[in-house]
Amino acid sequence: MQVLKFGGSSVATADNIKRVLALAHAAAQRTPTVVVVSALSGVTDALIDAGRRAAAADASYREHLQVLEQRHLDVVRSLLPITGQSAVLSLVKTYCNELESICDGVFALGELSARTLDRLVSYGELLSSRVVAAALAAQDTPHQWLDSRQLIRTDAHYGHAAVDFTTTNPQIQAAVSGADAALYVAPGFVAATHDGSTTTLGRGGSDYTAAIFAGALGAEQLEIWTDVSGMMTADPRLVRHARPIPRISYQEAMELSHFGAKVLYPPTIQPVMRQGIPLWIKNTFAPEDEGTLVEVAPPAHQATVRGLSSIGAVTLLRLEGGGMVGIPGFSRRLFAALAREQVNVILITQSSSEHSISVAVNKADAARAQQAADEEFGPEISAGRLDPLYREDDLAIVALVGEQMKDHPGISGRMFGALGTNGINIRAIAQGSSEKNISTVIRQQDVRKAINVLHETFFEATTRQVNMVLVGVGNVGRKLLDQLARQQTWLREKLRLNLRVVGLANSSRFVLDEEGLDLHNWKPALEAGQPMNLTELTAELLALNLRNTVFVDVTASADVAAGYAPLLARSVAVVACNKVAASSAYAEYARLKALAHDFNTQFLFETNVGAGLPVIGTLNDLLRSGDEVHHIEAVLSGTLNFVFNNYDGTRSFAEVVRQAQDEGYTEPDPRLDLTGVDVARKILILARESGRTLEMSDIHNDSFLPASCLEGDVAAFYEQLAVHEPHFRGLYDAAAANGQKLRFVASYADDKARVGLQSLAPGHDLYSLQGKDNAVLFYTNRYVEQPLVIKGAGAGADVTASGVFADILRAVQS
Known part of the structure; x- marks a missing residue:
């Protein structure tokens, strides 16, 4: 039968x-x-x-x-x-x-x-x-x-x-x-x-x-x-890569069905479990599929975590107060009051101090549950021995289920770590005494994200989904997209990352698509996007609530930099090529760093100094290992180094600057480079990353540009460069007469920083820099007489994009 x-x-x-x-x-x-x-x-x-x-x-x-x-x-x-x-x-x-x-x-x-x-x-x-x-x-x-x-x-x-x-x-x-x-x-x-x-x-x-x-x-x-091929590792409507569970125990099936697995009605298991009758879950529309066998004891080699499930529309009720401590009977009274109103309690958790007890109920029962509890504990609440009953709506329960979890330490740590990294706040936690499930109460709007994060953590060890938004598709942005497109296969095979660009923006348009944009043909999608509005972009991105999200800024916009805080506060990692945030007022810099720390995410800006060179990363490694930086000396502008390596008096200074701009080494307004403002920002960032509290106004800037070069627009700037050619020729001739080279040097020592043009002799570490190279010299407790030197190309769209790419990978692999 x-x-x-x-x-x-x-x-x-x-x-x-x-x-x-x-x-x-x-x-x-x-x-x-x-x-x-x-x-x-x-x-x-x-x-x-x-x-x-x-x-x-x-x-x-x-x-x-x-x-x-x-x-x-x-x-x-x-x-x-x-x-x-x-x-x-x-x-x-x-x-x-x-x-x-x-x-x-x-x-x-x-x-x-x-x-x-x-x-x-x-x-x-x-x-x-x-x-x-x-x-x-x-x-x-x-x-x-x-x-x-x-x-x-x-x-x-x-x-x-x-x-x-x-x-x-x-x-x-x-x-x-x-x-x-x-x-x-x-x-x-x-x-x-x-x-x-x-x-x-x-x-x-x-x-x-x-x-x-x-x-x-x-x-x-x-x-x-x-209509599904068995019980699934997660709800396939929420998790694209959910897969059938071949075999599962009665107890595990009961746990999953209790916490929302709709394929099986919870009481179903009892009559067959008592007699050890095997239960198959099969698909009417794919009868050849194996389905799921629910049995007494599946093979021990089955997965430690068997499945994920969730219940939505949950309300959390919390009773707390000093009057509960050491007084027996509060739990009994609470459950009796709820039972009288026929309110089913889904989850229970109590603090070890006996100071509070929380229960989760269906939202439809919440009003009756609250009234019952208020009536039961009215005298204690009125007397101040208990706080008024706390109620929180729009919650959900996400449960991790597996009979073998009790024998494997670290499951709950992985669960909470994965949720925390993605900014999913846990309101309450419960673990059954049988240790077959770990249940968390979270916001209803985070359920899809939480289920996907946990499924990825416990069932998709082969690939991790990363969702990236890029603001700025100029020279660096385009190069970055090209690099990402070329590396997709390598990232999947070597790093097990599926890096998906879900958003693009420029100064006029933005587009978001949670399924990912075509990296080989992204321009039409951006051109058909919405008018650019950073507030709307941020709101829509946060509303998507995607897991493992990275926001990448390759603009020079102060407005974009001002939008980092709400992203970090929702555990969205920020990778900034834009130097504005890290060189802004120290309080803002510190706030962004603190937000990243508090919300367990990353705020990375390696390319702020040295483009693709590992300058900030190396500095951080020194400090983390216990070293201390005393002195920094650096050439931090690939633009200025290119200019002074190519200016020898045979061509005008204006022509050399124009070449640098044409080859993509300068900012759109070359004055940002030539005035030393950009270099000042960089040495400020290095000083701050070294642990010093400095403001931009603390950086002494010895500018070599005549004041008239700073007036008017970019065209006027080039005209003034031509007018002052004798000034620039004089600087070069003076250095050349002594066998020296001109270098725009940034330095930091004794809590002071300065930038300016210097003539360096052949024996100096910065003398022989070629082309657009940068170099940074760190003098520390360990590197006293001979500095730690980092040297290489410090400008160019390709190397800058590669530095941003590296930061993206750091952000998602941390």
């Missing part, structure tokens, strides 16, 4: 029912089979809606009932041959007339009792099971229809009746043993009290009906046929 249950989606249409017939017929060829069916998909909700409309004196319930009747009639006409339709169509009309009579009574009374609602919704399963039975008869398949209301006895708790197994089991056994059939069809969900009043077993109760039959008959196995 075996029992097969088919859900609403499996019998939603005539074509689907034909699949059910084939599966039922094949099963009955192997062993006697009971088939339990749900109502057609959506019918139960439609019946509830009709009843409520009738109770509200809304006569439109009649139209809704007519739609339901027509749907069933259409299924019969599509499913059965014309010669076999008459009796079934008549039966459908009879049932639908009874439905209308019930709703007419509800309409007249203006009241829908729980008892009447149970009778109303029972017609969904009665109709579907009769249609399936009629289709079997039309195929000449021997079978018998069983009325579950005559076999399953319950109490009078309408809507969620408790089964009397002492009476039910022998009635089912007698009904089946007394019939000479290999195939039986029964409606799920419905039962009756001892006096014959129709009851229901709760939403999802058709699963339970099947388990009741299986337990009563000592079935070889129970099969739950649905």
Whole structure:
């Protein structure tokens, strides 16, 4: 004997029912089979809606009932041959007339009792099971229809009746043993009290009906046929890479189903678990798929964490106060008060100090739960021994389930670490005494992100999803996108990263797409994007709430830099090529660093100094290892070094600067480079990263540009460079006469920093710099006489983009 249950989606249409017939017929060829069916998909909700409309004196319930009747009639006409339709169509009309009579009574009374609602919704399963039975008869398949209301006895708790197994089991056994059939069809969900009043077993109760039959008959196995191929590691509607769980224990299945795994109704497991009856979860639409086997003890080599599940629309209630400490009975009183209001408690957690106790309940029960607790503890609250009951809505529970977790340390650490890194705040934590689940209460809006983060952590060790937004698609931005496109395969194979660009922005447009943009053809998407508004971009990005998100700024915009704080506060990593933030007022720099620390994310700006050179990273390594920086001397402008390496008096200074700009070594306004402002920012950043509290006004700048060069626009700037050519030639000739070279040097020592043009002799470490090279000399406790030198190309879109790329990887691998 075996029992097969088919859900609403499996019998939603005539074509689907034909699949059910084939599966039922094949099963009955192997062993006697009971088939339990749900109502057609959506019918139960439609019946509830009709009843409520009738109770509200809304006569439109009649139209809704007519739609339901027509749907069933259409299924019969599509499913059965014309010669076999008459009796079934008549039966459908009879049932639908009874439905209308019930709703007419509800309409007249203006009241829908729980008892009447149970009778109303029972017609969904009665109709579907009769249609399936009629289709079997039309195929000449021997079978018998069983009325579950005559076999399953319950109490009078309408809507969620408790089964009397002492009476039910022998009635089912007698009904089946007394019939000479290999195939039986029964409606799920419905039962009756001892006096014959129709009851229901709760939403999802058709699963339970099947388990009741299986337990009563000592079935070889129970099969739950649905529209997914077994229990999944996570909800596939939330997690794209969720996969079926091949085998799972009864206890694990109960935990997952309790915490929202909709594929299985929680009470289903009890009748079969008691007898060790295997339970298969199969896909009606892919019967060849293996599905999930729920059994007593799956093989020990199965995954430590078996699955993830979640419950939405949860409210957290917290009772706390000094008056609870050391006083027994508070928990008992709280649960008794909730029980009186028939409020189901989903999760419980209590502080070790006994100062507070928290319970999670369904949001629909929250008002009654709060009122019950307030009434129970009113005297203590009034006397100040307890605080007023705290209530927090719009929450959800995410649970990690696995029977082997108790034997593997570090599971909870990985769970909390993964959530924390992605800015998911945990409101409450509970771990069952059996250690089969770890449950966390989080914001409802974070559920998708949390489930994906945890699934990635425990089930997708091969690849980690990273979501990146890039602001600035000029020279550096374009080079970065090219590098990312070329490295996609390498990142997946070597670093196990799937780095997806989900957003792009320039000064005029922005586009966001959580599925990722085509790195080989991104321009059309950006051109078709929204008008650029940083506030809107940030709001939409945060609303997407994607895991492992990195915001990359390769602009020079103060406005973009001003938007880092809200991103860091939501654990979005920030990679800044833009020097504005790190060289802004010290208080703002420190605030951004603190936000990154507090919200467990990264604020990285390696390319602020030295483009792709590992200057800041090396400095941080020195400090982390206990060294101390005393003196820094550096050439920090690839632009200025290029200019002074190419200016020898044979061409005008203006021509050399123009070449530097044409080759992409300068800022759009070359004065930012030539005035030394950019270099001053860089030495300021290095001093701050060394642990010093300096402001931009503390940097002494010995500018070599005549004042008139700073007036007007860029065109006027070049005109003034030509006017002052004798000045620049004089600087060069003076240095050359002594065998020296001009270098724009930044230095820091004794809490003071300065930048300016210097003439350096051949023996100096900065003398021989070529082209656009930068060099940084660190004098520390360990590097006293001979400095630690970092030298290399310090300008250019390619090297700068590579430095940004490296920061992105640091941000997501930290």
